[in-house]
Amino acid sequence: MAATASHDAEVDALLDTLFRVHHYDFRAYSRVSLRRRLAAAVERLGYADLAALHAHVARDGTVFNRLLGFLTVQVSEMFRDPHYFLALRESVVPLLSTYPSLRVWVAGCSSGEEAYSLAILLHEEGLLERTMIYATDINPVALEKAAAGIYPVEAMRAYTTNYQQAGGKASLSDYYTAAYDNAVMSRPMRERITFADHSLATDTVFAEVHLVSCRNVLIYFDAKLQAHALGLFADALCRRGFLGLGARESVRFTAGGDRFADFAREDRIFRKVA
Ligand SMILES: C[S@@+](CC[C@H](N)C(=O)[O-])C[C@H]1O[C@@H](n2cnc3c(N)ncnc32)[C@H](O)[C@@H]1O
Numbered sequence: 001m002a003a004t005a006s007h008d009a010e011v012d013a014l015l016d017t018l019f020r021v022h023h024y025d026f027r028a029y030s031r032v033s034l035r036r037r038l039a040a041a042v043e044r045l046g047y048a049d050l051a052a053l054h055a056h057v058a059r060d061g062t063v064f065n066r067l068l069g070f071l072t073v074q075v076s077e078m079f080r081d082p083h084y085f086l087a088l089r090e091s092v093v094p095l096l097s098t099y100p101s102l103r104v105w106v107a108g109c110s111s112g113e114e115a116y117s118l119a120i121l122l123h124e125e126g127l128l129e130r131t132m133i134y135a136t137d138i139n140p141v142a143l144e145k146a147a148a149g150i151y152p153v154e155a156m157r158a159y160t161t162n163y164q165q166a167g168g169k170a171s172l173s174d175y176y177t178a179a180y181d182n183a184v185m186s187r188p189m190r191e192r193i194t195f196a197d198h199s200l201a202t203d204t205v206f207a208e209v210h211l212v213s214c215r216n217v218l219i220y221f222d223a224k225l226q227a228h229a230l231g232l233f234a235d236a237l238c239r240r241g242f243l244g245l246g247a248r249e250s251v252r253f254t255a256g257g258d259r260f261a262d263f264a265r266e267d268r269i270f271r272k273v274a
Contacts, residue, residue, distance in 0.1 A: 007050070011038065014054045022057075022064050024138065025201040026071055028225035034071070041070035065141075072139045073220065076110040078156070078172075079117045080215070081247050082165035087267035088118075088211075089167045092242050093125045096210055102131040103209040105236060107200060107229075108217030109135035112146025112193070113159075116175075117166070118213060119189045124169045128192055134207060136198035147195045149185030151176075156183040200229045205236040212237060216246035227255035234259040234272055243270045 011034065015027045026034065038050060045066060047053040056063045079085050096102055104122075106115045115135035122128040137143050156176060163172040176183040198206065200217070212233045218226045230251060233243050243251070243260055245268040251257035260270035 007035075010050045010054070011035065014038070014050060014057070017054060017058050018064070018067075022061075023202070024068070024071075025199065028201065028222045028228075029071075029220055030222050033220060037070050037073075041067050044070070068139060069141065072137075072142070074110045074139065074142050075216075076113040077162060078113045078159035079162035079166040079168075080114065081267075082162045084215070084244060084247070084267045084269070085117060085121055085162075085166035087264040087269055088244065089121055089125060091264055092211065092269065093122075093127065096242075097125070097127060099210060100130065102127060102211075103207055104131060104133045104211045104213065105207070105209045106133060106135040107198070107212060107214040107233070109137050109142075109146055109195065110139070111142045111151075112149060112195065113151070114213060114215060115146065115193050115195075116149065116185055116189055117163075119192055120163075120168075120172075120175050121166070122192075123175075123189070128188070131192060133193040134209070135193055135195050137195075138197065138199045140197065143195050143197060147190075149190050151183050151185075153178050153181055153183045200232060201225060205232055207236065208238050209236050209241065210238055211242045211244070213244040214246075215244065216249070218249045219246060223254065227257075230254055230256045230259070237272045239272070240274055241272045243272065244268060245270070 019025050019027060042050055042053050057067055104118060106118065109115050112135060115133055119128060119133060122131050135146060156172060160172045175186050175189055218229060221229065242263065247268060249268060251260045251270050259273060261273050263269045263271040
């Protein structure tokens with residue numbers, strides 16, 4: 001779809017409807033990728049143009065649910081960017097272990113792979129028993145998958161390399177039971193994670209946490225929404241708490257970024273300044 005002024009006005013109108021009727025706020029998402037994803041939705045859902053999609057989404061919740069699948073990118077992996085998890089294990093865990101109890105917030109958790117990776121890591125470092133992991137997202141289908149903790153066994157085999165490179169101390173298969181083509185995450189891992197609906201665009205902070213891991217989410221936001229999300233993280237974090245971002249994300253050049261200092265710069269781990 002071309003980025004003409006009239007097309008931008010149509011996109012604005014659709015996003016206003018999504019906010020007004022369905023209470024999902026995509027108005028401050030990066031426009032380039034929104035346009036691309038809306039174009040894919042128009043084509044794959046079989047509409048003539050954006051106006052036709054708009055007309056249907058305004059009155060049909062089913063169409064909205066399908067559109068949500070296009071507007072939110074669900075790609076995830078266990079131990080994605082293994083070096084990030086290795087840095088958490090080697091540099092952050094020793095500091096977290098000084099707290100008697102821990103709370104971790106995985107913001108934008110998609111179908112749960114990042115949250116389960118952290119549960120496994122914290123288990124292996126002897127911290128899971130005293131940790132509560134809150135994993136949040138805006139996509140209800142992804143949250144349902146996450147809570148079920150069921151993944152294709154083939155994918156788990158692929159994640160094994162990531163797990164090993166992330167300093168895994170056992171075998172990834174110790175944390176799931178294979179049933180036909182599926183792998184079901186083990187109960188001790190599932191028990192420590194609460195999956196919940198929460199939007200970084202419209203909701204407020206719900207707990208004080210020691211670590212926020214929000215990977216590959218800010219990249220979809222515009223500068224203003226990125227700053228808003230960083231503000232939420234700073235407010236949620238305890239004194240000198242940790243923030244982990246995705247490989248292409250940073251607190252630098254973002255308003256409010258000065259509430260954080262580099263901790264493991266290459267691995268995009270930051271620490272709230274005192
Ligand atoms: C690419 S996935 C990242 C998954 C995981 N963090 C990872 O790095 O593997 C981005 C996720 O952000 C979620 N998301 C998008 N907008 C959000 C918002 N406003 N609040 C919370 N989550 C959001 C999407 O639904 C999607 O599940």
